[in-house]
Amino acid sequence: MDAAEFRRRGKEMVDYVADYLENIEKRQVYPDVEPGYLRSLIPEEAPEEAESYEDVVKDIERVIMPGVTHWHSPYFYAYFPTAHSFPAMLADMLCGAIGCIGFSWAASPACTELETVMLDWLGKMLKLPEDFLAGTEGRGGGVIQGTASEATLIALLAARSKIVKLIQADHPDRSETDIISKLVAYSSDQAHSSVERAGLIGGVRMKKMPTDSKFSVRGAALQKVLEEDRAAGLIPFFFCATLGTTPSCAFDCITELGPICNAEKIWMHIDAAYAGSAFICPEFRPLLNGVEFADSFNFNPHKWLLVNFDCSAMWVKKRSDIIGAFKMEPLYLKHDHQESGNQSHWQIPLGRRFRSLKMWFVFRMYGLKGLQAYIRKHVGLAKEFETLVRADQRFEISADVVLGLVCFRFKGSNELNETLLKRINRARKIHLVPCQLAGKFVLRFAVCARTTESRHVQEAWSHISHLASELLQELPH
């Protein structure tokens, strides 16, 4: 395919994409296929000879679409949102065309520099403390990671490296492995599975802290376990706080936890993967109070800020803490402007795409006000759903509705709720996933799609309510 054909096919693809998104409501949100469906639909080997573009495109509807879960359907209420917007898609086209690999400043200066500035823009939108911004002379700054999992892992590894150096400065005879064997990290018992995984990868103990009735970790709980662990000869070094947990969007109490971490020289990382986007609104910014105590902070614009996956924004107060943990510089990566830095020292992969273009397009074409309006609309829809649930005596709300997630359940057994969820998902009209809160099986209703409107939420509730009635009628009285 040459550039001339690309002009034609690219425009056809733009229309296909626009058609897909304009008509996504008409597609069944969750597919009917069974595991293994795809293999039999396509050949067992790649073709020897080139096929025509027509043949490939025909197969999108035949092979791919029947197996797609439509995350951008307004009937999709599962997991958390993944961001999607036209400006981000346009920027991604440009990113693909430039196709640079930004592993050093010299490898593409624009890629390194736009990222630094975009993370400053975003940090200012969130009113992050100055310490986290790069500016022209700051010691902090931001980086785009692929996912929050990577950000947590990077923070944990940087903290591990820092504590090892700190202890070895006083005790040069203690080996790294000996120190690591005594380290202990902490997170909420509500934290995402990736936090536990970061501990596993880093080869350190990870303890899950109990949470209060609001599913938040409190200062007293941390204080208690720290005392016990220090008494047992362990070395506390890392606390991963969550703002907006995956099960219920709960918030660890960082105003209590932060001062303890600072006093005890424990690295505090904040994972606000979902909730972070909301902090651009003044009314939600108080949820981030206490960030001034953190060493690193992360959230995913690719979840709720209209920047397509992948774009996980991470900031640190001291760049040197992270860079020191990973820096490697073989000759083929050295260049004249070595000192001008690059974010590949802050991440697991060396290569990186020009992802900041998406942020630049989205921030400019929505403007801060447009982004705030988008967040507020989703929160409003969640509140609307909450009101509908509360008006139905058969149901209860299982956790405070703070942002775009509603956790709810039948007043009744877990089994009953499991059955209800199964029926909802088997009906294929809407798609939800569950969570467990204080031993209870709970349904999560997350406002996800950019095009979700009040009528969809109303429709979703009347569907759930109908299935609930059916189910209750079947029960023996």
Place this chain on the structure above:
Amino acid sequence: MDAAEFRRRGKEMVDYVADYLENIEKRQVYPDVEPGYLRSLIPEEAPEEAESYEDVVKDIERVIMPGVTHWHSPYFYAYFPTAHSFPAMLADMLCGAIGCIGFSWAASPACTELETVMLDWLGKMLKLPEDFLAGTEGRGGGVIQGTASEATLIALLAARSKIVKLIQADHPDRSETDIISKLVAYSSDQAHSSVERAGLIGGVRMKKMPTDSKFSVRGAALQKVLEEDRAAGLIPFFFCATLGTTPSCAFDCITELGPICNAEKIWMHIDAAYAGSAFICPEFRPLLNGVEFADSFNFNPHKWLLVNFDCSAMWVKKRSDIIGAFKMEPLYLKHDHQESGNQSHWQIPLGRRFRSLKMWFVFRMYGLKGLQAYIRKHVGLAKEFETLVRADQRFEISADVVLGLVCFRFKGSNELNETLLKRINRARKIHLVPCQLAGKFVLRFAVCARTTESRHVQEAWSHISHLASELLQELPH
């Protein structure tokens, strides 16, 4: 921006991309900017109000392009290639539109399943041993990682987890940290910096093996160090072999190393990041002989197989080795078809894009023959450059030219070669990076762009030769 405007702007962007690529030769391959150039060209904060698309687009040429290193210019000969093709870009548009996050089968069955089948297609193109394929009943299989760095890390962590379990089975009293403190991993002294980094992250010793005159690790060298290390009480557990090293595209002797690793129960991972694409050609497939001894194998279709970044293909013989090391399954990720598997257990991030679409489009629209022709063309261009260098008595070839990379230098001091490289890169006509081979400063000429033709290679050589003459004339006789 609504779908209607996206139709218009998307088509404009397709034309911009086509124009950019059709005229890329006219752009200076390496930019003139100094570090920090970008910050002063744009505002310090994101706009409050939305800006128009015209305003954003205007800034591409004003802000971005002056700072881009044009990796797809036929005058770019630095690093290794990064893949770029029109079919891949079209597939990426579709991927962005679907915008699913494939972290489980249920999250988008097509995403999980197409990936499994595409890795089988690709494995068959490379004639990988059956063990590495998933098929319908295989124990092996492939996964798309972001980069080779991640593949190496995942392999090392899986090997670490496996050896710990193995030792604990016999010695239940030995702690994990005690075992890890004795582990030792190996790689070539020519291996990529990411291999050393994987050891650092995994918290294990990483020893660099000496290489022979062809920059290859040989069996005898490994045998020797294993004996020493076992005698010292260490536990060898992982060897990362490189096929196609970054400095000189050298090949570790895996037919010698593999049997030793197998006999000693050492996990052998093969990193063929660049060279792997060539193995689809029968004439280069012998370079992969010995892969049958490996536990895991990785190469980057995003380097040399026309699939845009990121797409690093990794295969393992036993999926359970990898999955066992990482699996975590909270309730919000459970679903009816739990057993049908997903690749997110094989990687660091949980979220993943629908990257296999790119492979599907590229493999079908080029066909195996088209892909082979592409590889052969690049190798031919490298041989052409080698011939030009060899015909000039002032220069020498520093390593065997096996694929698309030529390592060459002035017969003379390192200083002289450094000066030559500086002048080449400052002239901005072509772009190269250096490497170090056996203490010598060497220039690397890697055939990179899809559109590089014989005339560009000829032009590049006459330019280098001219700069060389100038430099030599300035020297005192």
